Amino acid sequence: MRSIYKYARISPYKAREVTREIQGLPVSAALDLLAFTPKKAAFLINKTLKSAIANAENNANLKPDGLVIKEAVVGEGPTFKRIMARARGSASRILKRTSHIRIVLTDEIKVETREARKAKQKAKQRAAKKKESAAGEPTEGSTTREKPRAKKAAKKSNK
Numbered sequence: 025m026r027s028i029y030k031y032a033r034i035s036p037y038k039a040r041e042v043t044r045e046i047q048g049l050p051v052s053a054a055l056d057l058l059a060f061t062p063k064k065a066a067f068l069i070n071k072t073l074k075s076a077i078a079n080a081e082n083n084a085n086l087k088p089d090g091l092v093i094k095e096a097v098v099g100e101g102p103t104f105k106r107i108m109a110r111a112r113g114s115a116s117r118i119l120k121r122t123s124h125i126r127i128v129l130t131d132e133i134k135v136e137t138r139e140a141r142k143a144k145q146k147a148k149q150r151a152a153k154k155k156e157s158a159a160g161e162p163t164e165g166s167t168t169r170e171k172p173r174a175k176k177a178a179k180k181s182n183k
Contacts, residue, residue, distance in 0.1 A: 025084055025091075027076035031126040031183070036123040036181065039065040043096035043125070048141065051077060051091040060067045069125060076127045084094050086131050095128040 031037065042065040046054040051073070058070040065178035073093070080086040107115045 025071050025080035025086070026126060026128040028127075029072040031067060031101050031122050033120070034065055034068060034126055035121040036100045039069065039098040039123050039125060042066050042069055043098050044087055044091055045138070047096045049093055049138075051088055051093065054093055064107075069127070072125045073107055075097075075127055076129050079118055080129055080131075090131050091129045091178045093127060094130040094132070095126070098179050099126065146163070152172045 042058070042061060042063055045061075046057060046069070049057070054073060055070065058073065070116060077079045078090050079090065080091055101124050103122065104120035106118040106120060108118050110116050
């Protein structure tokens with residue numbers, strides 16, 4: 025089930041900060057997190073999440089206890105352009121950004137917590153570093169270039 029809040033009067037950048045936190049969480053945990061997040065975006069996302077839960081209950085006969093947030097995406101909406109008067113009769117533009125908030129719920133049992141996601145990311149980073157260090161050693165056929173300063177120092181020490 026999904027729910028979309030269109031033309032929300034908040035910058036998508038500010039709203040994405042909150043949606044990243046709730047993605048992949050069970051609905052009950054996400055509602056708790058949003059209730060105690062002191063941001064305007066949290067209120068708007070909470071409203072959208074409750075709408076998605078109501079859609080799941082009424083349209084698909086799903087219980088809210090087993091629902092998980094599969095996707096929480098904030099897209100860019102139209103931007104209102106306003107003008108503010110400046111010195112010497114000039115004007116500057118004010119951009120009032122809007123966003124579209126989309127939340128998709130699923131009844132999958134697999135729940136991945138934020139801690140598990142962070143641990144998975146750290147493991148990927150470690151694997152990438154190991155791969156990089158193994159690839160960093162010179163292989164056959166490749167030439168290593170010395171730094172110019174190192175060459176000069178080597179020449180001076182030879183004299």
